[in-house]
Amino acid sequence: MGGGRFSNDAYKKLRKTKDYSNKSREEIFTSRNIDAEMDPTKALVRESRDSEEHPETVSIIVALDVTGSMGFVPEHIVKEALPDLIGSLMEAGIEDPQVLFLGIGDFIYDAAPLQVGQFESSAELLDRWLTRVYLEGGGGGNNQEGYNLAHLFAARHTSIDCWEKRKQKGFLFTIGDEPVFPNIPAEIIKRYTCAEEAETITTENIIKEAQEKYNVFHMHLEHNEWSKREHRKGNWKALLGDNFIEIADFKTVAKRIADVVIQNHKPFSATTNTNTSSDDIEVENML
Amino acid sequence: MTKCSIVIDLGFGDAGKGLTTDFLASQNPKESLVVRFSGGHQIGHTVSTDALTHTFSNFGSGTLLGVPTYYSEHTTLFPPAILDEGNFLKKYQPKLYFHPLAMITTFYDIAFNRAIEKQQNHGSCGLGFGTTIARNKEEIYLYANDLQFNWVLKERLISIKNYYETKLESQSKSVQEYYKNELKDYNEAYFIESCFSIQKFYNLKSLSELKKTFEHFIFEGSQGILLDTQHGFHPHTTWSYTTSKNAIQLIKMHLEEDAEIAIFYVTRCYQTRHGNGPMSKTASVTLQNNENEANVTNEFQGEFRTQVLDTELLNYAFNSDAIHHQDLKIEKNLMITCLDQLPSFYYENLLQKLDIKFNTVHGSYGPKRACISQFLSK
Numbered sequence: 001m002g003g004g005r006f007s008n009d010a011y012k013k014l015r016k017t018k019d020y021s022n023k024s025r026e027e028i029f030t031s032r033n034i035d036a037e038m039d040p041t042k043a044l045v046r047e048s049r050d051s052e053e054h055p056e057t058v059s060i061i062v063a064l065d066v067t068g069s070m071g072f073v074p075e076h077i078v079k080e081a082l083p084d085l086i087g088s089l090m091e092a093g094i095e096d097p098q099v100l101f102l103g104i105g106d107f108i109y110d111a112a113p114l115q116v117g118q119f120e121s122s123a124e125l126l127d128r129w130l131t132r133v134y135l136e137g138g139g140g141g142n143n144q145e146g147y148n149l150a151h152l153f154a155a156r157h158t159s160i161d162c163w164e165k166r167k168q169k170g171f172l173f174t175i176g177d178e179p180v181f182p183n184i185p186a187e188i189i190k191r192y193t194c195a196e197e198a199e200t201i202t203t204e205n206i207i208k209e210a211q212e213k214y215n216v217f218h219m220h221l222e223h224n225e226w227s228k229r230e231h232r233k234g235n236w237k238a239l240l241g242d243n244f245i246e247i248a249d250f251k252t253v254a255k256r257i258a259d260v261v262i263q264n265h266k267p268f269s270a271t272t273n274t275n276t277s278s279d280d281i282e283v284e285n286m287l
Numbered sequence: 288m289t290k291c292s293i294v295i296d297l298g299f300g301d302a303g304k305g306l307t308t309d310f311l312a313s314q315n316p317k318e319s320l321v322v323r324f325s326g327g328h329q330i331g332h333t334v335s336t337d338a339l340t341h342t343f344s345n346f347g348s349g350t351l352l353g354v355p356t357y358y359s360e361h362t363t364l365f366p367p368a369i370l371d372e373g374n375f376l377k378k379y380q381p382k383l384y385f386h387p388l389a390m391i392t393t394f395y396d397i398a399f400n401r402a403i404e405k406q407q408n409h410g411s412c413g414l415g416f417g418t419t420i421a422r423n424k425e426e427i428y429l430y431a432n433d434l435q436f437n438w439v440l441k442e443r444l445i446s447i448k449n450y451y452e453t454k455l456e457s458q459s460k461s462v463q464e465y466y467k468n469e470l471k472d473y474n475e476a477y478f479i480e481s482c483f484s485i486q487k488f489y490n491l492k493s494l495s496e497l498k499k500t501f502e503h504f505i506f507e508g509s510q511g512i513l514l515d516t517q518h519g520f521h522p523h524t525t526w527s528y529t530t531s532k533n534a535i536q537l538i539k540m541h542l543e544e545d546a547e548i549a550i551f552y553v554t555r556c557y558q559t560r561h562g563n564g565p566m567s568k569t570a571s572v573t574l575q576n577n578e579n580e581a582n583v584t585n586e587f588q589g590e591f592r593t594q595v596l597d598t599e600l601l602n603y604a605f606n607s608d609a610i611h612h613q614d615l616k617i618e619k620n621l622m623i624t625c626l627d628q629l630p631s632f633y634y635e636n637l638l639q640k641l642d643i644k645f646n647t648v649h650g651s652y653g654p655k656r657a658c659i660s661q662f663l664s665k
Contacts, residue, residue, distance in 0.1 A: 005342060
């Protein structure tokens, strides 16, 4: 009777929160940290390249909200749905998909608001990143998340052959259940990417920047009553129009990604290829 | 058909309410709901399975079976602990329902509790349960309903902080110092964080709204009848009605029409007492097999004591509980636990000295529900 460990420990941790004023709450409550290989500040650029084995790659970024508001949904998606994504894409006729997985947190509250994998062509390799993303389970109570970090990373820190060689846009999917912050403050850009200089940018503009080489979609998961409310959908519709997709059953998310890619991927014909640049394109840091 | 089972400890707590709740939940887990109707986040109810032994404080004892827990307006909740325990139990997808008026315990309630307890030694757990109830009696509130509103929550916390600062003025210097020291490195932002982070675990509901969703309502009691506010021995009492009083009221109010009600009275086959306070004089017991005792002597509750059962006290407990049964038809059952620890105990001898005829009598020879056998049935 009485004195349950969890109630005691939680109180003890709260007693010490001043020591943590520079740390996020997540570090206090779970004290786990981002995997060094997924640290975006160390990622200059993530490349998605053609090879003999995969001559016509299609670059696909899947950025999943891994914060607390999503409950167990991210875990299900990471463990059950996404491992089959590459298979689903191939079945649907995309022969050389390359998938980059990003974990999205909340840059106001979380220790790891952005975690980045690598573009991978096989389920096994993708799985490595999926299992390493640490599920924040945090997220602030501010009804917004930092999905725009995914747009930022895609726009400024990826280099993809499908666009650079063939003018076929890649695909960027953010997946979550909340509105997006209205902008990315300069200090956040400096803190969570390798950029040393930065200016604050609105979400609208960073999406435009990402749209230069990606088809940008957001999938809003209606996984509980809370997430079905209009105020949880924010201004996604205004930002993305028909590319804002509401998903009633989160278990279908991988299949929906595959469907969207199939419907929107433009076949490559060499005649339309106006890209004369060489392979060693420098990714411009538009800052 | 609505079935209600009420789990009540006959003594000073620690008898095996977790085990009994888990046992009842296993009968039909898909249709069951555990209801907490007394006590709060300060409880420690232990459930053992082959995979895990867990002492619950912020989730009901049916959680390992996937049974959700409802916290009534009589209970307290401590959000940071819910977050930690919920994350720990993630695999089991723990699910909670809160009555909108369930009482929230804050950091200040616990700090004040600890400061005072250092002076008094009533056997409190030092988790702010009593102070939370006392604050609510003085009409300084923070409810489960408030947790969704950021500004409201902050303002409510300011009121609570001020309330304790006023209370402290009439306390001794040492209590004031102790309290101040508890607060020295506290940063409220983190408490507020946890209040929002637990949204993934709970929904606000009244018990009436859940009537149609479940068939078996298992009312998991807390502490024991001998610690009850009305029937215990002041000042070593809890700030809660630990008899079936609240459960009966909830049933009458939300579930009654056709509810079948059964009470499962739980006792170890020997007396236990955790914390300071009187214990009737009976012979001492020599226990075996008790190296996994979940109860340990702790700084705030004092030591853990064991003796032979006192039948007079058991009869007093039955008798006190019956006062609260109103006009309802109630079936009574007995659960005797820890039989493996005291081979000299014979349940037949005990039953002869008890004033009640039981519908069923069960006994457990270990910590898991599989260790329970039925001795008697009608």
